[in-house]
Amino acid sequence: MIALPSPQQLRFLLALAEHGHFGRAADACAVTQSTLSAGLLALERLLDARILDRAAGKRVVFTPLGLDLVGRARTALMALTAIPEAANAARATLTGPLRLGVIPTIGPFLLPRLMPALREAFPDLRLFIREDLTDRITAQLLDGKLDLILLALPCTCAGADTFAVTRDPFFAAMPQDHPLALLDIIPPATLAMQKLLLLEDGHCLRDQALSACGLARGESPPGGLDDFAATSLHTLAQMAAGGLGVTLLPRIAIDAGVTAGTNLALRPIGGEGASRTLGFAWRPNTPRAAEYRSLAPLLAAAG
Amino acid sequence: MIALPSPQQLRFLLALAEHGHFGRAADACAVTQSTLSAGLLALERLLDARILDRAAGKRVVFTPLGLDLVGRARTALMALTAIPEAANAARATLTGPLRLGVIPTIGPFLLPRLMPALREAFPDLRLFIREDLTDRITAQLLDGKLDLILLALPCTCAGADTFAVTRDPFFAAMPQDHPLALLDIIPPATLAMQKLLLLEDGHCLRDQALSACGLARGESPPGGLDDFAATSLHTLAQMAAGGLGVTLLPRIAIDAGVTAGTNLALRPIGGEGASRTLGFAWRPNTPRAAEYRSLAPLLAAAG
DNA sequence: CCAAAATGATCGATTTTATCGATTAAAATA
DNA sequence: TATTTTAATCGATAAAATCGATCATTTTGG
Numbered sequence: 001m002i003a004l005p006s007p008q009q010l011r012f013l014l015a016l017a018e019h020g021h022f023g024r025a026a027d028a029c030a031v032t033q034s035t036l037s038a039g040l041l042a043l044e045r046l047l048d049a050r051i052l053d054r055a056a057g058k059r060v061v062f063t064p065l066g067l068d069l070v071g072r073a074r075t076a077l078m079a080l081t082a083i084p085e086a087a088n089a090a091r092a093t094l095t096g097p098l099r100l101g102v103i104p105t106i107g108p109f110l111l112p113r114l115m116p117a118l119r120e121a122f123p124d125l126r127l128f129i130r131e132d133l134t135d136r137i138t139a140q141l142l143d144g145k146l147d148l149i150l151l152a153l154p155c156t157c158a159g160a161d162t163f164a165v166t167r168d169p170f171f172a173a174m175p176q177d178h179p180l181a182l183l184d185i186i187p188p189a190t191l192a193m194q195k196l197l198l199l200e201d202g203h204c205l206r207d208q209a210l211s212a213c214g215l216a217r218g219e220s221p222p223g224g225l226d227d228f229a230a231t232s233l234h235t236l237a238q239m240a241a242g243g244l245g246v247t248l249l250p251r252i253a254i255d256a257g258v259t260a261g262t263n264l265a266l267r268p269i270g271g272e273g274a275s276r277t278l279g280f281a282w283r284p285n286t287p288r289a290a291e292y293r294s295l296a297p298l299l300a301a302a303g
Numbered sequence: 304m305i306a307l308p309s310p311q312q313l314r315f316l317l318a319l320a321e322h323g324h325f326g327r328a329a330d331a332c333a334v335t336q337s338t339l340s341a342g343l344l345a346l347e348r349l350l351d352a353r354i355l356d357r358a359a360g361k362r363v364v365f366t367p368l369g370l371d372l373v374g375r376a377r378t379a380l381m382a383l384t385a386i387p388e389a390a391n392a393a394r395a396t397l398t399g400p401l402r403l404g405v406i407p408t409i410g411p412f413l414l415p416r417l418m419p420a421l422r423e424a425f426p427d428l429r430l431f432i433r434e435d436l437t438d439r440i441t442a443q444l445l446d447g448k449l450d451l452i453l454l455a456l457p458c459t460c461a462g463a464d465t466f467a468v469t470r471d472p473f474f475a476a477m478p479q480d481h482p483l484a485l486l487d488i489i490p491p492a493t494l495a496m497q498k499l500l501l502l503e504d505g506h507c508l509r510d511q512a513l514s515a516c517g518l519a520r521g522e523s524p525p526g527g528l529d530d531f532a533a534t535s536l537h538t539l540a541q542m543a544a545g546g547l548g549v550t551l552l553p554r555i556a557i558d559a560g561v562t563a564g565t566n567l568a569l570r571p572i573g574g575e576g577a578s579r580t581l582g583f584a585w586r587p588n589t590p591r592a593a594e595y596r597s598l599a600p601l602l603a604a605a606g
Numbered sequence: 607c608c609a610a611a612a613t614g615a616t617c618g619a620t621t622t623t624a625t626c627g628a629t630t631a632a633a634a635t636a
Numbered sequence: 637t638a639t640t641t642t643a644a645t646c647g648a649t650a651a652a653a654t655c656g657a658t659c660a661t662t663t664t665g666g
Contacts, residue, residue, distance in 0.1 A: 010386075023643085
């Protein structure tokens with residue numbers, strides 16, 4: 001039988017890879033530097049292989065094999081972590097820590113309504129929330145830094161299991177005195193010819209809004225206002241109110257009052273495509289998938 | 304930080320699931336029964352969950368959660384084992400134990416030529432060989448009971464990475480006085496109308512032979528001789544020599560003398576499709592994939 | 607239905623292992 | 637060059653894993 005590394009040794013290895021520094025890695029593992037150092041030496045002895053390149057002075061430099069082992073250690077540790085997670089999930093649904101990632105075009109508008117409902121339904125849930133772009137939180141999800149993410153479909157989040165919950169339609173927003181405000185329903189083709197205000201690149205809502213107007217991703221909006229791409233839906237609404245152009249706002253943002261105090265007129269958009277779908281995504285094979293699914297009604301109620 | 308189970312505890316769990324008996328599982332782990340018992344109790348305490356149903360008397364009965372955890376333990380243990388394997392692979396290529404699975408239509412014909420070459424090229428390789436149908440060895444591969452399998456493509460071995468090495472063409476075999484023996488090359492369509500002798504179900508060669516004649520898998524051969532399906536290529540050759548019909552034999556079997564001492568005529572088959580491809584398959588992400596690939600030249604030389 | 611065998615849990619003793627705090631030697635930095 | 641930073645090392649101590657023996661049930665055979 002081959003001797004296996006201990007989970008603790010793998011944690012040491014991962015922490016060292018992340019911090020590049022024995023002392024800080026030891027802190028992250030809540031052990032002393034000598035313990036971490038000894039653990040890594042023991043791992044090298046166990047594997048009969050060099051993980052660190054000690055010729056490189058006192059800096060932490062991994063050998064090629066060491067880098068490979070870091071990845072394998074991460075995989076193994078995640079598989080190991082899934083075991084107590086499965087046991088916890090079987091004992092009680094949605095208790096204990098849950099690291100949730102949210103995208104910036106959902107978080108500020110939905111969380112204020114979602115959180116109280118969550119606290120009431122699952123009082124023992126300790127929710128850690130991190131807000132970032134879809135790409136980033138997806139990467140963190142797959143890395144094991146997050147357990148669950150709340151995002152808007154369609155999006156590119158390969159490698160994660162996605163679960164659609166509720167539709168969130170877009171509304172066209174323009175000043176009250178804008179010619180388009182005379183229409184009750186705005187046809188997408190009409191929108192495509194306007195000065196269209198968008199979020200900056202990286203926001204999935206930007207692509208979804210373009211798609212809702214029948215434009216391809218990357219296709220420049222006709223207004224040519226790319227340099228003024230907004231960084232949040234709040235600034236987007238303010239820019240539209242200032243007469244810079246027309247924009248699309250998701251209903252949850254409007255419900256949360258993103259247009260409050262402005263002179264913006266809101267009009268539904270014709271056709272079926274002018275919407276995004278709010279949903280969750282999690283790691284495939286996570287033992288807690290069933291728990292996560294049980295969050296859907298709460299999200300649907302909040303959206 | 305969540306407390307993780309120790310690799311030893313996972314080994315105990317797997318051994319118990321496999322043997323269904325504390326004493327035998329303890330033997331398999333090379334520990335005493337009390338150690339294994341205590342280890343499992345510690346695991347249940349760690350996870351705060353019941354793994355075994357102790358209401359079921361002295362028999363070993365797993366709870367539903369327990370069964371789930373067995374699968375997760377297997378996954379985690381395989382990920383853990385990959386770490387020392389990667390270290391070993393980096394140190395020396397193709398040394399130490401290698402558990403090889405072979406299908407019955409390859410093993411008896413190719414191994415006698417392949418093994419000496421292997422021993423010469425990799426003297427420190429300790430090869431354990433297991434012969435069984437494609438389905439079975441594929442399942443054992445994915446279970447971690449085998450490291451590498453030698454099989455014939457195309458086949459259904461989902462979940463494994465396959466690596467084609469060399470073509471192995473089929474020849475039509477019939478008695479010297481059979482009318483078909485007058486042809487130099489046998490067209491596949493002609494074969495499809497003969498009394499076609501096949502291996503019994505489960506052999507991938509059966510399906511490949513049918514496909515070579517333009518018949519679909521499951522489609523009964525015209526002779527209606529299914530009840531006499533052969534269990535090995537040797538009996539298949541003997542049956543053809545006895546005048547029961549026509550059959551297809553792969554070249555490696557002919558080269559190994561499967562038709563020696565018979566009156567069988569061997570004819571190539573027209574077209575390109577009348578062949579199988581010999582190759583390897585391994586678990587995705589195995590650290591030894593590069594080593595396994597280095598076996599290809601030896602296999603090609605032996606085929 | 608009862609006695610004998612088998613089985614898994616438990617206990618105390620022993621060995622092994624992990625961790626800490628302090629120290630040292632080597633590098634990086636100023 | 638002097639000083640600080642950094643990783644390795646050492647000795648002591650606490651924690652754990654494992655063993656052998658034993659106990660309490662359950663299963664099996666007559």
